[in-house]
Structure formats: C-alpha cells, structure tokens
Amino acid sequence: MNQTYQPEEVEARWYPVWEESGSFRPEVNPDGEPYSIVIPPPNVTGVLHTGHALDHAMQDILIRRKRMQGYAALWLPGTDHAGIATQNVVERELRKEGMTRHDLGREQFVEQVWAWKAKSGNTISTQMRKLGDSTDWSRERFTFDEGLSAAVRRVFVTLYDEGLMYRANRIINWCPRCHTALSEIEVEHEDDPGELTYIKYPFTDGSGHVTVATTRPETMLGDTAVAVHPDDERYTDAIGKTVLLPILNREIPVVADDAVEHEFGTGAVKVTPAHDPLDFDIGQRHDLEQIIAIDTEARITEAGGPYVGMDRFEAREAVRSKLRELELIEKVEEHPHSVGHCSRCHTVIEPLLSLQWFVKVQPLVGPAIEAVKNGDTTFHPRRWENSYFHWMENLKDWTVSRQLWWGHRIPAWYCDACGETIVSMDDPTECTCGSAELRRDEDVLDTWFSSALWPFSTLGWPDETDDLARFYPTNVLVTGFDIIFFWVARMMKMGIHFTGEAPFPHILIHGMVRDIEGKKMSKSAGNALDPLELVDEYGADSLRLALIQAAAPGHDIPLSIDSVDAARRFGNKLWNAVRFVVEFMDVTDVPMDGGYPDHPGPEDAWILSRLGSVASEVDRLLDEYRLSGAFAVLYNFAWSEVFDWYLEMAKSISDADSGRQKVMRQTLGVVTRDVLKLFHPVMPFITEELWSHLGDGSGLIITAPWPSLPTYDAPGEMASLQGVASEIRQFRSQHQIGRKIEIPVVVTTTPDGALPVWWYSQIASLTGASPKPGQRPDPVAGYTRVFAAGVEAYIPLAGLIDVDAERPRIEKAIAELEAGIAKSKGKLDNANFRDRAPADVVEREERRLAEIEEQLANQRDHLAELG
RNA sequence: GGGCGUUUAGCUCAGUUGGCUAGAGCACCGCCCUUACAAGGCGGGGGUCACUGGUUCGAGUCCAGUAACGCCCACCA
Numbered sequence: 001m002n003q004t005y006q007p008e009e010v011e012a013r014w015y016p017v018w019e020e021s022g023s024f025r026p027e028v029n030p031d032g033e034p035y036s037i038v039i040p041p042p043n044v045t046g047v048l049h050t051g052h053a054l055d056h057a058m059q060d061i062l063i064r065r066k067r068m069q070g071y072a073a074l075w076l077p078g079t080d081h082a083g084i085a086t087q088n089v090v091e092r093e094l095r096k097e098g099m100t101r102h103d104l105g106r107e108q109f110v111e112q113v114w115a116w117k118a119k120s121g122n123t124i125s126t127q128m129r130k131l132g133d134s135t136d137w138s139r140e141r142f143t144f145d146e147g148l149s150a151a152v153r154r155v156f157v158t159l160y161d162e163g164l165m166y167r168a169n170r171i172i173n174w175c176p177r178c179h180t181a182l183s184e185i186e187v188e189h190e191d192d193p194g195e196l197t198y199i200k201y202p203f204t205d206g207s208g209h210v211t212v213a214t215t216r217p218e219t220m221l222g223d224t225a226v227a228v229h230p231d232d233e234r235y236t237d238a239i240g241k242t243v244l245l246p247i248l249n250r251e252i253p254v255v256a257d258d259a260v261e262h263e264f265g266t267g268a269v270k271v272t273p274a275h276d277p278l279d280f281d282i283g284q285r286h287d288l289e290q291i292i293a294i295d296t297e298a299r300i301t302e303a304g305g306p307y308v309g310m311d312r313f314e315a316r317e318a319v320r321s322k323l324r325e326l327e328l329i330e331k332v333e334e335h336p337h338s339v340g341h342c343s344r345c346h347t348v349i350e351p352l353l354s355l356q357w358f359v360k361v362q363p364l365v366g367p368a369i370e371a372v373k374n375g376d377t378t379f380h381p382r383r384w385e386n387s388y389f390h391w392m393e394n395l396k397d398w399t400v401s402r403q404l405w406w407g408h409r410i411p412a413w414y415c416d417a418c419g420e421t422i423v424s425m426d427d428p429t430e431c432t433c434g435s436a437e438l439r440r441d442e443d444v445l446d447t448w449f450s451s452a453l454w455p456f457s458t459l460g461w462p463d464e465t466d467d468l469a470r471f472y473p474t475n476v477l478v479t480g481f482d483i484i485f486f487w488v489a490r491m492m493k494m495g496i497h498f499t500g501e502a503p504f505p506h507i508l509i510h511g512m513v514r515d516i517e518g519k520k521m522s523k524s525a526g527n528a529l530d531p532l533e534l535v536d537e538y539g540a541d542s543l544r545l546a547l548i549q550a551a552a553p554g555h556d557i558p559l560s561i562d563s564v565d566a567a568r569r570f571g572n573k574l575w576n577a578v579r580f581v582v583e584f585m586d587v588t589d590v591p592m593d594g595g596y597p598d599h600p601g602p603e604d605a606w607i608l609s610r611l612g613s614v615a616s617e618v619d620r621l622l623d624e625y626r627l628s629g630a631f632a633v634l635y636n637f638a639w640s641e642v643f644d645w646y647l648e649m650a651k652s653i654s655d656a657d658s659g660r661q662k663v664m665r666q667t668l669g670v671v672t673r674d675v676l677k678l679f680h681p682v683m684p685f686i687t688e689e690l691w692s693h694l695g696d697g698s699g700l701i702i703t704a705p706w707p708s709l710p711t712y713d714a715p716g717e718m719a720s721l722q723g724v725a726s727e728i729r730q731f732r733s734q735h736q737i738g739r740k741i742e743i744p745v746v747v748t749t750t751p752d753g754a755l756p757v758w759w760y761s762q763i764a765s766l767t768g769a770s771p772k773p774g775q776r777p778d779p780v781a782g783y784t785r786v787f788a789a790g791v792e793a794y795i796p797l798a799g800l801i802d803v804d805a806e807r808p809r810i811e812k813a814i815a816e817l818e819a820g821i822a823k824s825k826g827k828l829d830n831a832n833f834r835d836r837a838p839a840d841v842v843e844r845e846e847r848r849l850a851e852i853e854e855q856l857a858n859q860r861d862h863l864a865e866l867g
Numbered sequence: 868g869g870g871c872g873u874u875u876a877g878c879u880c881a882g883u884u885g886g887c888u889a890g891a892g893c894a895c896c897g898c899c900c901u902u903a904c905a906a907g908g909c910g911g912g913g914g915u916c917a918c919u920g921g922u923u924c925g926a927g928u929c930c931a932g933u934a935a936c937g938c939c940c941a942c943c944a
Contacts, residue, residue, distance in 0.1 A: 003904080171942095189941085196944085214944060227944095264943040271944095278942045337943085351942090383871075387939075390870070394940085481939085516879065518937080549892085550880075555872085556938090558879060566892060569906050580903030624883090632881070632891075644908085651902065726910090733910035736898060768901085820888050827886095832924035841886055841925090848887055 001583065001693060005575035007539025007568075011685040015129050018688075023702045024136045026072035026471075035071035036471035037063060038455050039135065040479045040487070041143060043082035044117050045089045048127040050513040050521060050559055051480060053531040054551060056133050057544040058510060059478045061627055061681040064134055068677065068706040074471050076458055077135035079124055081117075081144035083447040084178055084344045087406040090116050106405050113406050127532055132540045132684045134702070139467070141458040143450040144408070151457035152408045152450050153425060155498060160412075160423040164360045165400075167412070167421070171280045172399050174352040175342040176298035180403040181356050182342065183446060184396060185485050187349050189338040196265065196335035197320060200328045201226055201243040204251055210238055211330050213265025215337060217323070218315040220245065221304040222293030223252060225271040227282050230256035232267050246328050247319065248305050255286045274353040290353055298350050312350070357401040357410060357443070364493040365392050371492060371502040379507045380625045381554040384481060391485050400446045407444030414439045452490035455503035472499065476506040476625075484509070508625050511556035513547070518558060534564055541683035542568040548682055549635075551628050570635065571686050574679070577643040578690040581672050585650065590669035592695035594705060597667050601660055602715040602758055604667035607646040609712040610637065611671050618678055631682055638675050645722070646671070652765030669694065674707040717759050723788025728767040728795075731786065734809055735801045743800065745771040746783075749792040769795075780865040784810070787855055803866055810863045817856040824849040 022028055026036075037059050042052060059075060067073040090113050091101055101109040128135065141148060159165035172181040197217045200209040210226055223245055228235035238254045245252050259282055260269050273283025274290040283290060293303045300307040300315050307315045323329045340349035369392050371377045372385055379385045401410060413422045417435035422428045430436045450457070455477075459468040473495075479488065488507060495503035515521055521528040534543045545567040550557045581587045600608055614637045621630035650668050653661045673694060680687040680701050691701035728743065737743070745763070747755065754773065763771045771793065777783050783794040784806045797803055827833050827845055834842055 004906080212944085216944080219944095259942085261943050269944050276942075276944070278944065281942085338941090387871075390940075485940095512938095518879095552881070555880090560879075560893095562893060563879080565906085569904095572906055573904060576904035576907085578903090584902060626883090629881080636891075643903090647903085648908095729909055730911090733898065739899065739901060739909090816888075823888070827925075830924055834924080836924045837886075844887065852888090 001575075001579045003576070003579075005539075005572045005686065007541060007571070007685065008536065010689045011130070011132070011535075011540055014685050014688045015132065018134065018700070018702055019129075019137065021700060021703075023067070023700065024075070024134045025138060026074040026136065028703055029067065029070050029072045032070045032072035034074070034470045035063075035066040036074040036076065036474040037476055037478065038076045038458055038474055039078060040477075040483070041078045041080040041141075041451065041454065042124050043085050044079045044121045044124070044142070045082055045086045047123055048131070048531055050529055050531050050547070053131055053543055054510060054513050054547045054557060055478060055480065056128065056131055057547050057682070058508065058551070058627060060131075060133055060544075060684070061548070061622075062476060062478070064681040064684060064702065065622060065706060067134070067702070068680070068704060070705065072470075074139070075133070075135045076139050076141070076471075077125070077128065077133070077137060078141035078454075078458060079121065079143070080447060080451055081142065081407065083402055083404050083407040083444065084180065086113060086117075087404050088178070088344065090406075101405060109405050130532060130535050130540060132544070134684070139458070143447070143454070147460070148450060148453070148457045149408055151453050151461055152445065153411050154462045155449075155453060155494065156408075156411055156445070157423055157425050158498070159359060164363060165357065165423075166360065167355065167357050169353060169355050170358070170399075171275075171277045171351050172354050172356055173340060174296065174350045174354065175345065175347055176296065176350055177345045177347040178342060178404075179296060181352075181354060181399050181401060182349070183399045183448075186343045187340040188343045188346075189340050192337060192339040194335045194337045194339075196333045197323075198266065198330035198332070199246070199270070199323055200330055201246065201270070202328075203238075204242045204244050207241075209328075210235070210243060210254065210268050211266045212268050212270040214270055215335060216316065217319045218300070218307075218312055219272040219275050219293065220270055220319065221248065221300060221307065221315075222272045222274050222291040223250075223270045224273060224283065224288045224291055225252050225286065226254045226268055227257045227260050227271050227286075228254065228268045229260040229262055230258065232260075232262055234267060238268075246326060247322055253286075255282070255288075257282045257285060275351055277351060280353065292353060294350060294352070296352070356399050357412075357441075357445075359398040359400055361395045361398055361493065364497050365395055367496045368392060368489065368492040368502075371496060377492065377502045377505055377507060379509060381509065383554070384484060384507075384509050387481075388484060388489060392489060398446075400449050401441075401443040402446055403442070404444050407447065408450060410441040410443050410445060412441040414441070448486055448490060451487055452494040453498070455491055455495055456499050461499070472503070473501050474504045476508055477504045478508045478510070480512060481509050482512065506625070509554065510551055511554065513557045513559050516558050516560040516562075518556070521559075529559060529561070534561075538564045538568045539571065539685065541571055541686050545570065545631070545682055548627050548631055553626055553628070570639065571683065573639060573643065574683075574686060574690065577647065578672060578676075578694060580647070581668055582693050585665050585668060587665045587669040587672070587694070588696075589666070590673050590694055592673060592691075592699055592704070596670055596709055597663060599663065600667055600712065601663055602717065602756065603646065603649045603762070604664060605712045606714040606718045607642065607671055608667065608709065609714040610641055611674055611707075612709050612711060615674065615678060615707050615709065627682075631679075634675075634678050638679070642671055642675055648766060649762055652762060674709070676701060677704055677707050680704075717755060720755075720789035720791040721759055721762055724786060724791055724793060725763055725766045727786035727788055728763070728769050728793075731784070731795065731809070732767070735805060737800060739768045741768075741800070743767070743769040743795055745769045746774040746777060746794040746796075747771050747791065748774060748776045748794060749790070755791070782866075784866070785858065785862045787858055792858070806866060807863065810859055810866070814856065814859050814863065817852050817859065820852045821849065821856060824852065 063073050063075040173187045175182055194215050196213050196215055198211050198213050200211050202209040212226055226243055239256045242251050242253050259278060271279045271282050273280050273288050274292045275294060291303050293301055294312055295301050298312045300310045302308050307318060342349060369389060411423055413428050415431035415435050416437055418433040420431050428438060431438060455474050456472050459472050461468055491503050513521060515527040519527055531543060542564050546564040550559060597604060614633060617633050618630045650664050653664050676687045676691055688701050760771050763769060777794055782798055783796050786793050824845060
C-alpha cells in the first residue's frame with residue numbers, strides 16, 4: 001500500500017468490479033424485501049453539476065445501506081428527453097451549419113436528435129459511474145423510449161376518455177423564441193423597472209375622455225373595450241358609452257366588471273382579450289371580440305394597421321410617440337413590476353390566445369393532497385408540505401401541448417370532413433364519417449408529462465410486470481425543492497390516479513448546492529465547481545463526503561474546495577490508519593463475514609461498546625434521513641476514538657504479552673471492519689479498497705452485511721484514563737516538557753479501590769509518564785496534582801519546572817471551577833428548581849456540584865501546598 | 868401583496884421531545900518528525916447563541932414582536 005491514498009486509480013478499478021458482480025441489481029439479495037428509488041432523470045442534454053452529485057450521493061447512501069442490510073435494493077437510473085432543452089441544443093448545432101429545423105423537416109430533424117442522443121447521451125451515465133452511483137444499469141430507462149412512450153399514450157387516452165384532457169382556445173404563455181406554449185411554472189417572473197403610460201380614450205359622443213393606464217401601450221392595437229368597476233362612482237356615467245380607440249379609430253364599449261381595481265391607475269382599464277389573461281376573462285363575460293394584434297414571432301399583425309410587422313418592443317415606442325403626437329398621453333410614471341420570461345431561453349413571454357391541449361387538474365388534486373394530509377406520504381423536512389398544499393390548492397389547468405418536434409406526439413387526429421377529433425391507442429386510418437382524410441395533431445407533450453409517470457412507467461406500467469408488483473410504490477424520492485411543483489406534485493397526482501397508490505411514502509427534499517458565499521453556482525457567474533473536475537482531483541469519495549457533511553436537512557449546501565480537500569484528508573487518514581493496522585499491526589485474520597470478540601479485554605470492551613452506540617446512532621439518524629448528522633457522528637468516532645485513542649492503546653501492548661496482543665489486534669481489525677462498513681455508503685471506493693486489504697481479498701464490502709453487534713460494557717476506568725492522560729498532556733504542553741522527558745507520577749486515590757495494571761500501562765504509553773500507585777507525598781510541597789473522574793495523581797516538579805510556573809495553571813483551573821459552582825449553586829439554591837424539575841435532573845445537578853466542589857477544594861489545597 | 872427560511876467562534880456551519888461549563892471543520896497560537904498519516908499528533912486562545920419582550924424552576928432550543936439578508940408564490944393592467 002502506498003503512503004498516500006490515490007483515489008484516481010482505485011476508483012477506476014472498483015466500479016467495473018461492482019457492476020460485473022451484479023451487485024447493483026436487486027437480485028443480488030434474492031430473498032430480500034424490496035426497496036426502491038427511481039432517480040430524478042437528468043436531461044439527456046446535460047452534464048452533471050454539483051446538484052446532481054449531492055442528489056445522487058444521498059440516494060446512493062440510502063441504497064447502499066439497504067443493500068448491505070439485505071434488502072433487494074433497486075436504484076433505477078435513466079434520463080429525460082427534455083423536449084425544449086434538447087431541441088434547442090440540436091437546433092443550435094444546425095444553425096452553425098446555417099440551417100434551421102425547417103430545412104430538414106420534421107422526420108429528419110427528429111432523426112437528427114436521436115443521432116445526437118446516441119452520440120452524447122451517455123455522457124451522463126459515464127459521469128454517474130465516476131461518482132460511484134450504484135444504479136441498476138440493466139433497468140435503465142429513457143422518457144422517450146418505447147415502453148415509456150406507450151405509457152404516455154395510455155395516460156393521454158385515458159385522461160381524454162375521462163374528460164380530463166381537453167383542447168381549448170385560451171390565453172397561454174408563449175415563448176416567441178422557442179415558438180411554443182409553456183405552462184405557468186415554466187415562466188420565471190423577474191422585476192422590471194417598467195413604466196405606466198396613461199392614455200386618453202375620447203368618448204365618441206364628444207363628452208371628453210376616459211384615461212386608462214397600461215404598462216404595454218402596444219397592446220392597445222388589440223383593445224376591444226375599456227372596463228371600470230361597477231361601483232366606481234367616477235365612471236357611473238361612462239358605463240354603456242363608447243370610446244374611440246386612438247390611432248386605429250375603432251369604436252369600443254365601456255363595460256363594467258368586478259375584476260377591475262379601484263385603486264390601480266385611473267380605475268379604468270383597457271381590455272385586450274387576446275393578449276392578457278385578465279382581459280380574456282373580462283372579454284368572455286362581456287362577449288368582446290378577441291383581436292390578435294401580436295403574432296407568434298412577437299410582431300404586430302395586420303390588425304395593428306400601420307405597425308404591422310413591427311417588433312412588439314419597437315411598436316411600444318412607436319405607439320407611444322404617436323399618442324404623444326396626438327396629445328393623448330396624460331402622463332408616464334415609473335412603475336416597477338414583474339415580467340415573465342421563458343425559463344429556457346429567457347425571452348420575455350407573450351400572453352397569447354391559442355388553441356392548446358390542457359389537463360383538467362382539479363379532480364387529480366384532491367387525492368394528491370389527501371395522501372400527504374393523511375400521512376401516506378411524508379415530506380422531509382415537513383415544512384415543504386405547506387408549499388405543496390398551497391400550490392396544489394391554487395392550481396390551474398396544465399397546458400401540456402408544445403409546438404415542438406422532439407417529444408411524445410399528441411395522439412389526436414382531426415377529420416377535416418366532419419370536424420371530428422379522434423384520440424386513441426391505435427393510430428386511426430379513417431374517421432367515423434368514413435373519411436380517410438385524417439390529420440394528426442402536430443404538437444408534442446410537455447416533457448414533464450412523461451416525467452410525471454416516471455415511478456410506474458419505468459417499472460413496466462401499464463403492463464403488470466413483476467418489477468411493478470415488486471418495486472411500486474417506491475420507498476423514497478430524493479430531490480431538490482426547486483422541482484416540487486414541476487415534478488413531485490405531478491407524480492403524486494398521476495401516480496395516485498393511475499395506480500391507486502402514492503408513488504412513494506417519503507420525499508426527501510434537499511437544498512441547492514451553493515458556493516461559499518451562498519451564491520447559486522452558475523457557469524455565467526464563474527463560481528461553478530465542476531463535480532467531475534473535483535472527482536479527478538480529490539476523488540469521488542471526497543466530493544460525496546464534503547457534500548453530505550454540508551447537507552443539513554432542508555438547507556442549502558455551501559460547497560468549497562476547502563471542504564472537499566478536508567474530506568480528502570479524512571480519506572487519507574482512513575487510508576493510513578488501515579494501512580498501519582494491516583502492515584504494522586499485522587491484523588489480517590479479521591472475520592470479514594461477521595463476528596465479534598468473545599472475551600475482549602477492558603480497552604476492547606470500551607471501543608466495542610462505543611462502536612455499538614455509534615452504529616445505532618448512525619442507524620437512527622439515517623432512518624430519519626439526517627444523513628449529515630449520521631456521518632458527522634461516524635467521522636468523529638473514527639478519527640478521534642478508533643484511530644486515535646484506541647489505536648494508540650493497541651500500539652502499546654508489547655510482544656511479550658502475546659495473548660493480550662492477539663485479542664486487541666483482533667478487536668482492532670473488527671472495529672476497523674465495521675467502521676469501513678458504516679462509511680461505505682458515503683465513501684464507497686476507498687472503503688472497498690481498504691476492505692480488500694483488511695480481509696483475504698474475497699468478498700466485497702458493497703454486499704457485506706451491515707453491522708449489528710452484541711452489547712459490550714465499557715470498563716469504568718476509561719473516564720479516568722482519558723481524563724488523567726489529558727491532564728498530563730496539558731501539563732507537558734503548557735510547560736513545554738518534551739515527550740522524551742519521563743514524568744514520574746504517583747497515583748494516590750482511586751474511586752473504587754486499586755486501579756488495574758492496564759490503566760497504568762496505558763497512561764504510561766499515552767503520555768510518556770511513569771505512573772505508580774503510592775501514598776500522598778509528605779511533605780507535599782514541590783508536587784503538582786492532576787485530577788480526573790475521582791482519580792488523583794502527583795507529579796514532582798523538581799527537575800522539571802519551577803514551582804511558580806505551575807501556579808497560573810492551577811489558578812486558571814480554580815477560576816473555571818468557581819464559575820461552574822456559581823452556576824450550579826444558582827440552580828440548586830432555587831427552591832422552585834428543586835420542586836419542579838424532574839428528580840433525575842436535580843440529582844444529576846447535585847452530583848455535579850459535589851464533584852466540582854471537591855475538585856475546587858483539592859485545587860485550593862494544592863495551590864497552598866505548592867509552597 | 869402573501870408565504871417560507873436564515874441570523875451561534877475570524878470563516879462555513881452542527882446543535883429534534885427545553886436540562887451537565889454551547890460543539891465541529893477550516894483559519895490562528897505554542898510544542899512535537901512518538902512504530903501509520905507533518906495532508907499528522909498533543910495542547911491552547913476565541914462566542915452577551917441578531918435584538919426586545921414573554922412562557923418556564925430552567926431558553927441557543929418554545930411563543931410574540933423588531934431588524935437584516937435570502938428564497939418561493941401572486942392576472943393591480
């Protein structure tokens with residue numbers, strides 16, 4: 001073994017071994033209970049970012065532990081076809097060659113995308129392998145593969161038959177750059193300085209004008225009314241009159257509608273039913289004409305008269321200057337407001353009247369809310385449930401059609417002869433009216449439509465497969481809060497509607513990975529850490545540990561190079577510790593298939609009892625999805641107790657005491673073995689490597705049984721051993737007495753009679769002192785004392801230090817003890833405390849006070865005796 | 868306009884039924900190349916737990932309010 005750990009070589013070696021051994025398949029534990037997680041499918045276009053690295057590390061930890069616990073653990077991998085994102089990428093490539101998708105035509109373009117996917121679609125899986133993800137590749141799926149496409153079609157047809165899928169003319173969010181409709185949540189609202197323009201609309205009867213306020217003057221070209229609130233006294237006379245729309249000189253009515261706010265602007269609003277959702281509603285109520293004034297390119301249509309063909313923002317200025325010329329602008333005010341942008345390309349969204357397919361969500365919502373309310377599904381942390389409820393309760397119908405070519409094509413055919421719409425599982429050849437002139441809908445479905453089916457479609461649904469029966473519902477979903485609405489809520493709705501069961505009982509929500517200043521990592525900001533580069537430099541285990549350590553439940557995760565480097569140093573520590581155990585302590589006969597020492601010595605019983613409580617603490621925390629807490633406990637135990645205290649104690653046993661040495665080394669091996677197992681879920685590579693060195697090279701840690709150990713009682717002397725050793729070390733350190741100088745120590749008082757021999761020899765080897773049992777020195781001047789856990793020991797100062805140099809140390813100790821006493825007395829002197837606090841708390845406090853008081857008395861005597 | 872989160876050591880953060888003298892990593896100071904690891908060991912300094920009030924025998928922890936920062940949602944055009 002090398003003196004430093006080389007992750008690159010080790011990590012490259014183990015992944016294929018695991019994969020070829022079949023360990024990633026649930027069949028590796030044929031009799032185990034099923035445990036399953038479906039991966040949040042990354043976009044095929046994508047490359048892994050640190051957010052994936054965290055998300056995957058968490059899932060891998062859960063899966064690897066369950067696998068070791070004997071479950072038939074399935075982590076199902078796959079990717080999402082990512083409609084808009086992927087189409088955009090391929091279109092961008094085409095553009096480099098001076099082409100658009102229209103030059104190729106639909107069929108060829110889609111072929112091109114598949115070709116692109118074949119070429120670069122395995123980037124993700126290569127990267128996942130580098131992270132160590134133990135996914136079952138034999139079950140890998142793609143949202144656009146044959147099986148999932150069949151599931152999508154079945155769901156579409158069923159929803160249509162149930163009346164939950166319909167086509168309608170509505171105001172939708174249109175991206176003029178992507179040329180498609182978007183759903184509400186694909187629109188990101190951003191603050192915009194904005195201006196509110198007050199425009200005068202003259203009454204046709206010559207009785208003056210009404211002033212309306214708008215942030216989008218260009219939409220006046222599509223105005224078909226002015227609306228005021230029915231109770232607004234300022235406009236009582238105006239209702240029923242008509243005004244002349246400036247520029248276009250169209251006569252439009254003034255209508256009364258409750259939706260108009262008194263306070264905003266002038267209290268009168270221009271109504272553009274084809275370009276604003278609120279205006280659309282008003283238009284419906286008053287039967288207003290819908291004039292489309294802006295087209296799918298965001299240019300003014302012929303309805304816009306002189307502005308036809310002009311871009312919407314140019315038109316805004318043009319309209320405004322024309323109105324100014326006509327002296328119809330009353331004023332322009334600054335008006336900060338928020339403007340919707342396409343979440344894909346950031347273009348300003350155009351609300352557009354358009355014929356689209358919608359999912360009627362209301363009937364799906366109730367059961368999805370109920371499942372969380374009644375505890376079938378629980379969020380971790382719980383507070384996300386409120387966001388989930390709030391969002392669900394305010395849902396509007398889901399626009400699912402997209403004007404793209406890459407995606408599941410909508411299975412609807414239209415008959416031009418009779419106007420019939422046919423939606424069916426099989427492609428129809430003729431209409432019920434006998435016409436064979438059927439036209440298939442050109443649009444595809446929102447990518448999230450297929451993602452919503454992911455937990456059951458990937459397992460074979462709608463077929464009743466063995467996997468579906470066995471692994472659905474899945475056990476837990478792990479994802480970021482940013483896609484609760486996009487994905488989690490929709491999986492709940494679809495899962496319950498189509499299978500009758502919520503897709504998962506637990507939803508583990510994690511935060512976003514951020515840089516050390518708390519900023520979101522992004523390429524453009526230049527603060528993004530590339531997980532693959534970190535893996536290359538520090539190893540996947542280091543990245544995983546650093547991410548998990550920082551991932552407190554429900555909070556964002558600050559990631560810095562330093563934290564990854566600290567994790568790497570821990571790996572190196574582990575590496576060297578095991579190397580020492582194997583090479584220098586000669587520990588090789590470890591029972592790798594389980595088993596614990598039957599007759600441990602006192603130090604062994606101590607570390608085994610600690611191991612036992614740490615293992616159950618780790619289990620408890622992992623069961624509660626508190627991953628960072630679990631590994632913090634383990635990390636501290638491994639570093640400071642096993643590979644520090646215990647390893648140091650194990651070193652001290654001499655070859656002469658071969659019986660004791662044998663047991664201790666065996667214990668060291670067993671504890672090391674279990675520490676490796678407990679760490680395996682978070683640091684799979686290094687633990688697998690070390691496992692191979694610790695054992696005889698047969699068997700893998702990935703499928704080794706999770707630790708489960710008998711109870712051991714720690715010897716009572718450990719507290720005084722650690723305490724006295726620390727005190728002597730402190731004495732050495734403060735007086736700068738090198739380790740080579742032996743310190744004679746007389747141990748005089750013991751709590752329960754004589755201290756055992758091992759206690760003395762451990763103190764000697766841990767501190768370089770030579771402790772001996774004896775009487776209190778007389779005279780005591782010239783000695784200093786140390787105390788811990790009822791044990792008292794004297795150190796002669798002659799030849800070591802000047803007596804005066806020791807005084808400050810004692811004085812400081814006295815001051816600390818006095819402070820403790822003051823606090824403790826304050827509590828105990830309070831009658832209410834004695835009356836109302838639980839008896840055990842009071843008792844503990846009394847014991848504590850007695851202890852401190854005794855120590856204080858000792859230290860005071862000691863100070864006086866120093867001479 | 869609603870809702871949520873955060874505020875603890877110089878930095879990044881733990882601290883889950885309220886109860887020993889509030890912890891870790893990094894950074895800092897001193898000593899030590901002791902049979903693994905100097906990427907290490909030992910020891911040390913450093914905190915009025917944002918502020919105000921309340922509940923309680925007892926509050927970093929529970930409640931109310933304030934402030935700062937951050938996030939999400941929202942059809943006042």
